[in-house]
Amino acid sequence: MLKNEEQWLAVTDAFHNAAFDGDGWHDALEGLARATGSQGGELICLGENAAVPINIMTGIDPAFHQDFIACGGGDPQINPRVGAGMKAPVLRVLAESDFITPEEHRRHPHYQEFACRWDVPFICLTVLDRRNGLLVGLAAVRSQRQGHINNAERAVFASIAPHVRAAVRSRMAFEDGGAAIVSGALDAVGVAAFVCDRAGVVRALTPSAEALVGSERGLQLRLGRLQALDPAGARALNDAVGAAAVGQTRPGPPLHRTVVLRCGPDDLSPLVLDVVALPRREYEFGFAPRVLVVARGRKKSDAQTVVVLRAAYDLTAAEAEVALQLCTGQSPTAIAAARSVAVGTVRLQIKAVMAKVGVSRQAELVARLKQF
Numbered sequence: 001m002l003k004n005e006e007q008w009l010a011v012t013d014a015f016h017n018a019a020f021d022g023d024g025w026h027d028a029l030e031g032l033a034r035a036t037g038s039q040g041g042e043l044i045c046l047g048e049n050a051a052v053p054i055n056i057m058t059g060i061d062p063a064f065h066q067d068f069i070a071c072g073g074g075d076p077q078i079n080p081r082v083g084a085g086m087k088a089p090v091l092r093v094l095a096e097s098d099f100i101t102p103e104e105h106r107r108h109p110h111y112q113e114f115a116c117r118w119d120v121p122f123i124c125l126t127v128l129d130r131r132n133g134l135l136v137g138l139a140a141v142r143s144q145r146q147g148h149i150n151n152a153e154r155a156v157f158a159s160i161a162p163h164v165r166a167a168v169r170s171r172m173a174f175e176d177g178g179a180a181i182v183s184g185a186l187d188a189v190g191v192a193a194f195v196c197d198r199a200g201v202v203r204a205l206t207p208s209a210e211a212l213v214g215s216e217r218g219l220q221l222r223l224g225r226l227q228a229l230d231p232a233g234a235r236a237l238n239d240a241v242g243a244a245a246v247g248q249t250r251p252g253p254p255l256h257r258t259v260v261l262r263c264g265p266d267d268l269s270p271l272v273l274d275v276v277a278l279p280r281r282e283y284e285f286g287f288a289p290r291v292l293v294v295a296r297g298r299k300k301s302d303a304q305t306v307v308v309l310r311a312a313y314d315l316t317a318a319e320a321e322v323a324l325q326l327c328t329g330q331s332p333t334a335i336a337a338a339r340s341v342a343v344g345t346v347r348l349q350i351k352a353v354m355a356k357v358g359v360s361r362q363a364e365l366v367a368r369l370k371q372f
Contacts (some may be wrong), residue, residue, distance in 0.1 A: 007252035011035050014164040019167040023128040030058045032160060036153045045285055046074050046082065046135045054285065055142060064118055071114050079110050085137050091165065095127045095149050124149040124157050137196040138164050148168040150206045155173040175288035181205035182289050185307050196291035200225055200241045203289060212295055217271045218261045226293060244291040258368050272296040313356045322349045327369050
């Protein structure tokens, strides 16, 4: 239970810090649990069709999350807690007793078959935000031994919740701005590129890309998504964007696909698109850039290639330039001389690039990067 103002400040500061580093949510939620005398803290993001993009809960076996999805825990028709959250105003604090009677609690299948089995029969929750088909909720989860949250603990939860909301909204804005940053870098070197989120929705595009979808090259932007007029190309593009949007938490294939669209006037060459999965963090609220779709031009400058490589593999500028030189057949010694650095520095940069790309040999690295 919260003991003093310093502890309260430590908890709220932890959430604000998590907004910027993206990886501190678990520790912040543990602080919330301690402050409210609860078993665990939970931050959950529910999407359309009861999807659960994020469900971070402390003090629980990791298998809980798979079981939550398997039992339809994100469905308001199945889970009374989600149903209550769907109806509640933002930052309205609710405990179990506010939306379900003791008798219903004893009889309801979700509580008896899921919540009680995992020893999370009681909760205190609030809605932090609703936007673009997403609902973000915060909860203090309590065991059978701890029982219902009391008034003092509930007041602590209510005092911390607005700070968590501010942190979540900051993180969402940070993720949303990431698409603009990527497209801005690509625009600076004249690349026609689209930046998509986890749902495949185009969040940003360069002016060259905007001109491309307004041309007769067989590519259109409909309801925020890229669509090809060529049926075969449309299937290939949808599959490639979908696979890239799923993404991966560590380097390695499948990371890049090439799609050829053969629709348009006969005198125009086919449109070739590179679909690339962008690096991701473990916890994202759905607005971070996930997919980069780049239209190949007749000529591609080294500067364009460097920007695409940096976006695709999270390389530094120096790593991308060294990788590009390696792909042209230069040896580490020659690269070091051209860059006026020690050959040992170049070898370390090559090792870093190999780790990020997910290969173990230089030949594999060159083959992978030459796709760009």
